[in-house]
Amino acid sequence: MAIHAFIDFDGTVSQQDVGDELIRTFGAFEPLHSELLAGRMNVAEYYQRAVSTFTDQATPESVEAFARLQQLDAGAKALIAWFASVDIPCAIVSDGFDTYITPLMSQLGNGCNVPVFCNKLVWNGSAFTPLFPGATESCSCFCASCKRNAILTNIAVDDIVIYIGDGRSDACAVQHADVVFAKGTLAAYCTAQGIPYHHYRTLSDVLIILQTTYKHLDFRPRRQAFLARKHAFEVE
Ligand SMILES: [Mg+2]
Ligand SMILES: [Zn+2]
Secondary structure (H helix, E strand, C coil): CCEEEEECCCCCCECCCHHHHHHHHHCCCCCHHHHHHCCCCCHHHHHHHHHHCCCCCCCHHHHHHHHHCCCECCCHHHHHHHHHHCCCCEEEEEEEEHHHHHHHHHHCCHHHCCCEEEEEEEECCCCEEEECCCCCCCCCCCCCCCHHHHHHCCCCCCCEEEEEECCHHHHHHHHCCCEEEECHHHHHHHHHHCCCCEECCCHHHHHHHHHHHHHCCCCCCCHHHHHHHHHHHHHC
16 A cells, blocks of 8 residues: 655645736636636636736746745645655646646755656747646536546545645545545535535645555545545546
């Protein structure tokens, strides 16, 4: 039995939602975002429309410069390095975009060079277009990049899944995770769904809990998560 860790990016590795900030900085966040929350479009449609509002200030260089100004959770580097030190494979699963995640992850250093599953912003020389390589119709999740599928394609059904997140796009992932760390709307979602979770404020809190759990070899499978994974493997 192997243990795998998956970490959300926006609001989890980064302090703010960098994706929201990106759209505010280079385009028009509202009224599109309120329309998204009201269910008038899905996330992929929202991103397509939001990116089409970008001004000509948005270039690969200006987006990268914007990204480098964003603050990361001070515990991110130590947590990801710890996963590597105990041979727990770790990946970033995000419904945001590679254009800001890649420079911010590289800012954490070589030890944090982990796989990233996310949407892409493609530059054609004059404008950005969003691409959704992780989109799926088989999951009912509120994301353009399905985190459940990113998890399932990287694990065996009886492996242990650690998941760390904070928001709406993490909902399908936590249903399939054994050890959940949640804050923000994800914590409220877990409470409402009866999914047990550790509440955390920063990734340093997460590391302390994981180190203790690891020392006592106390990573336990969660039956509902195992059944959900088994069901998803059978249906896919
Ligand atoms: Mg998030
Ligand atoms: Zn999903």
